[in-house]
Amino acid sequence: MTISIIGAGLSGLLAASQFPEAQIYEKQSREIIKSHRALLRFRSDKIGRALGIPFKEVTVHKAIWSEGNFIKPNPKVCNQYSLKVAGTIEDRSIWNIDTCKRWIAPENLHELLLERFNDRIEWNSNMAWFEKQSATDNVISTGPMYNTLNFCDTIKYDKEKYVFNKQKITVRRYRVPESNVYQTIYFPDPSFGVYRASLNGNRLIVESIDNDSFFARGDEDSIIDIFNCFGISMTELIDCITQNLGKITYFNDIERKHLIYEMSRDYGIYSLGRFAIWKNILLDDVWNDIEVIKQLINKNEYELLKNNLL
Numbered sequence: 320m321t322i323s324i325i326g327a328g329l330s331g332l333l334a335a336s337q338f339p340e341a342q343i344y345e346k347q348s349r350e351i352i353k354s355h356r357a358l359l360r361f362r363s364d365k366i367g368r369a370l371g372i373p374f375k376e377v378t379v380h381k382a383i384w385s386e387g388n389f390i391k392p393n394p395k396v397c398n399q400y401s402l403k404v405a406g407t408i409e410d411r412s413i414w415n416i417d418t419c420k421r422w423i424a425p426e427n428l429h430e431l432l433l434e435r436f437n438d439r440i441e442w443n444s445n446m447a448w449f450e451k452q453s454a455t456d457n458v459i460s461t462g463p464m465y466n467t468l469n470f471c472d473t474i475k476y477d478k479e480k481y482v483f484n485k486q487k488i489t490v491r492r493y494r495v496p497e498s499n500v501y502q503t504i505y506f507p508d509p510s511f512g513v514y515r516a517s518l519n520g521n522r523l524i525v526e527s528i529d530n531d532s533f534f535a536r537g538d539e540d541s542i543i544d545i546f547n548c549f550g551i552s553m554t555e556l557i558d559c560i561t562q563n564l565g566k567i568t569y570f571n572d573i574e575r576k577h578l579i580y581e582m583s584r585d586y587g588i589y590s591l592g593r594f595a596i597w598k599n600i601l602l603d604d605v606w607n608d609i610e611v612i613k614q615l616i617n618k619n620e621y622e623l624l625k626n627n628l629l
């Protein structure tokens with residue numbers, strides 16, 4: 320029995336650390352794979368300790384800026400925020416602006432892991448894993464669910480009803496040398512392309528929904544407003560990256576779970592990471608899911624039923 324990992328993003332590489340025999344297949348090349356640029360905070364330092372990469376404990380303060388003022392969460396702005404990032408009304412992180420403790424990984428976490436597992440990664444290999452797979456192999460897929468389903472032709476679902484809605488996001492990072500604080504401001508106003516900006520130590524990370532109307536309004540003006548909200552003046556731009564798979568919107572949860580179950584039962588494909596399971600989870604959750612997948616792969620059906628894992 321072999322184990323293949325599809326994707327050398329953060330989820331795939333976290334899985335690689337727990338499955339030392341697994342081969343990793345990545346469809347992009349080493350040169351163009353994009354490292355994670357959006358905000359990355361952890362609820363604990365469990366992953367850092369397991370990887371032997373120190374995470375930093377920080378205190379995060381949050382606020383909401385709407386119509387020229389800092390305000391408390393209320394249904395209007397929280398629903399506006401959700402519509403802005405997801406196109407639907409759901410409970411999102413904006414509802415909770417309590418000060419909290421978080422852990423921050425080194426900025427180059429993805430690069431560190433790519434270097435660590437480089438010998439096990441087969442680059443430019445979109446289909447290679449599928450062609451090599453035999454009936455007894457197990458696959459941990461971190462690729463988007465709608466793509467993985469294409470490999471599973473016996474699994475039928477209503478494509479009209481279960482639509483994989485996604486929004487592109489653009490992440491701009493600025494250097495703020497004098498800063499050593501961790502703060503997030505949400506921007507729910509629909510007239511403003513930016514939905515969240517965070518001071519992350521000496522970086523300002525500005526995330527915006529990538530749509531034409533935002534650029535029509537004048538990007539640079541919005542950015543200056545954001546610096547003003549943090550009480551700092553505009554600084555040097557480090558980089559600006561657009562991510563096709565940014566924000567995702569869920570469809571029916573029972574159907575979603577059923578598709579994940581069918582892929583593992585019928586094809587030995589275990590889905591891992593937010594795009595594979597089509598849910599906005601954090602890497603702390605991915606880490607827990609790796610443990611569950613380990614048990615699913617290693618135990619027989621009787622043991623799984625006994626432990627309520629099926």
Ligand SMILES: Cc1cc2nc3c(=O)[nH]c(=O)nc-3n(C[C@H](O)[C@H](O)[C@H](O)COP(=O)(O)OP(=O)(O)OC[C@H]3O[C@@H](n4cnc5c(N)ncnc54)[C@H](O)[C@@H]3O)c2cc1C
Nearest residue numbers: 326328329330344345346357358359360445462592601602
């Ligand atoms: C705006 C934003 C903010 C976030 N904030 C946080 C946060 O604060 N804390 C946190 O823990 N998480 C956060 N996340 C989530 C975290 O960043 C993501 O979960 C993580 O980066 C996604 O990594 P991934 O490996 O699951 O997916 P990806 O990075 O998409 O990696 C999947 C990889 O699979 C490859 N692939 C796809 N299909 C195939 C195929 N058929 N064959 C081979 N390779 C394939 C792709 O090329 C890609 O490299 C955030 C995400 C976003 C978008």
